[in-house]
Amino acid sequence: MTTSPVAIPRPGRDITLAASTLVTARRGLLKYLRTPQLVVLGLANGAVFLILFRYVFGGAISTTGVSYVNFLVPGFVATGVLFTGIGASAGVAEDKAEGLIDRLRSLPVPRSAVLAGRALSDTAILALGAAVSVGISFAVGFRLQGSVPAALGAFGLCIVYGFAFEWIFVLAGMAAANAQAAQGISFMVFPLTFVSSAYVPVSTMPGWLQAFASHQPITYMVDAVRALTLGPASHALYSHPASYYVTGSLLWTAGIIAVTAPLAVARYRRG
Numbered sequence: 001m002t003t004s005p006v007a008i009p010r011p012g013r014d015i016t017l018a019a020s021t022l023v024t025a026r027r028g029l030l031k032y033l034r035t036p037q038l039v040v041l042g043l044a045n046g047a048v049f050l051i052l053f054r055y056v057f058g059g060a061i062s063t064t065g066v067s068y069v070n071f072l073v074p075g076f077v078a079t080g081v082l083f084t085g086i087g088a089s090a091g092v093a094e095d096k097a098e099g100l101i102d103r104l105r106s107l108p109v110p111r112s113a114v115l116a117g118r119a120l121s122d123t124a125i126l127a128l129g130a131a132v133s134v135g136i137s138f139a140v141g142f143r144l145q146g147s148v149p150a151a152l153g154a155f156g157l158c159i160v161y162g163f164a165f166e167w168i169f170v171l172a173g174m175a176a177a178n179a180q181a182a183q184g185i186s187f188m189v190f191p192l193t194f195v196s197s198a199y200v201p202v203s204t205m206p207g208w209l210q211a212f213a214s215h216q217p218i219t220y221m222v223d224a225v226r227a228l229t230l231g232p233a234s235h236a237l238y239s240h241p242a243s244y245y246v247t248g249s250l251l252w253t254a255g256i257i258a259v260t261a262p263l264a265v266a267r268y269r270r271g
Contacts, residue, residue: 065236
């Protein structure tokens, strides 16, 4: 597959972090547009897994105060951005193997712009995937019980959180020897989605596991989205208001970016 060239801003006038980031992000989006299978297959996989969870496990899992579909969907949409974003690690590793990273490293552009552009373009794709998941969720029986502004806030929170995890995947791509290794490293994130409140209540887990599941970042994110979308119905699940979980998820988001973004840029500088 021929890689699209990157139109770098003209030297001396408009080589800024923002301009370089947007140019790199555009290149990433064009790559997706020219290889639609990357998007279509991801969307199809998300739809299949949502339907499986809804109709295969829905009859076996009980939740207090809310139906399982209303419990499941916020967790699925929140964690779905991780499954969509995993392509970033393999994509970055492929760019390294094809020599694109080396060419960009030789140009007078801000070092962080190349990786930030990649994270931004992949975030746009995961936003599309999340929107499709929301549409399918209503088709399989999910009903919004909170306000529309709160639901929009929950969707935005998913995208922000997805952007944070994109930096983990970008770092994996920069550290891995090839695309296959990068994808394997990225899959290490996914056990966290199951050891969280995404698909089952944390209270059903063994006591020694509950402490970890209750305080890991994905649980805070899922609980924030669920509290915002279920509104008053979430009181049957949580003892804290939605603001508590939103604050916790935003703190985790800031922490993830603060740690992984500098590490990814440092790895980029070293080559």
